[in-house]
Amino acid sequence: MNIDKIRLIFLSLAWFSAIMNVIFGQSVFTFGNVGVLSLICFFVLTFRRLKKESNFIILLLLLVAFIILDRIPSFEEFLSGGRFILVFSALLPTMILVRSVSIEVERVKISQNLLKKLPTQISTSGFQIASHFFGSVINTGT
Numbered sequence: 001m002n003i004d005k006i007r008l009i010f011l012s013l014a015w016f017s018a019i020m021n022v023i024f025g026q027s028v029f030t031f032g033n034v035g036v037l038s039l040i041c042f043f044v045l046t047f048r049r050l051k052k053e054s055n056f057i058i059l060l061l062l063l064v065a066f067i068i069l070d071r072i073p074s075f076e077e078f079l080s081g082g083r084f085i086l087v088f089s090a091l092l093p094t095m096i097l098v099r100s101v102s103i104e105v106e107r108v109k110i111s112q113n114l115l116k117k118l119p120t121q122i123s124t125s126g127f128q129i130a131s132h133f134f135g136s137v138i139n140t141g142t
Contacts, residue, residue: 003045007042007045010039010041011038011039011089011092011093013034013038014035014036014038014042015089015092015093017031017038018086018087018089020032021035021086021087022087029083033079035089036078036086040082042089
């Protein structure tokens with residue numbers, strides 16, 4: 001099995017546990033931990049594919065976090081924090097799915113063209129309301 005398939009399995013498991021975490025909350029506590037660990041494994045396997053600049057930025061952020069924190073968090077604290085950000089792992093495959101649908105489905109292309117033709121004065125407030133709505137939906141998972 002190649003690395004890409006393993007990464008897909010880890011990301012799918014993290015995505016599924018994120019969805020379960022949003023739906024059932026703390027009652028799937030253990031499954032949330034499995035999702036956090038699979039997301040960490042996905043990130044570790046992805047580091048190799050990143051550009052040098054991206055790896056440098058990640059290392060710099062880790063260094064800043066190490067300097068800011070007064071102590072290194074325990075494993076349970078890492079898992080607890082990971083459960084709160086787990087919902088964002090669901091965004092990766094969901095965005096890929098939405099992009100694939102927007103490329104393939106003709107009705108979506110028609111809607112996109114109609115939205116493109118709207119005057120800026122009309123569409124700006126609609127996009128702002130939609131972004132607030134979707135942001136609130138995402139934030140209810142934490």
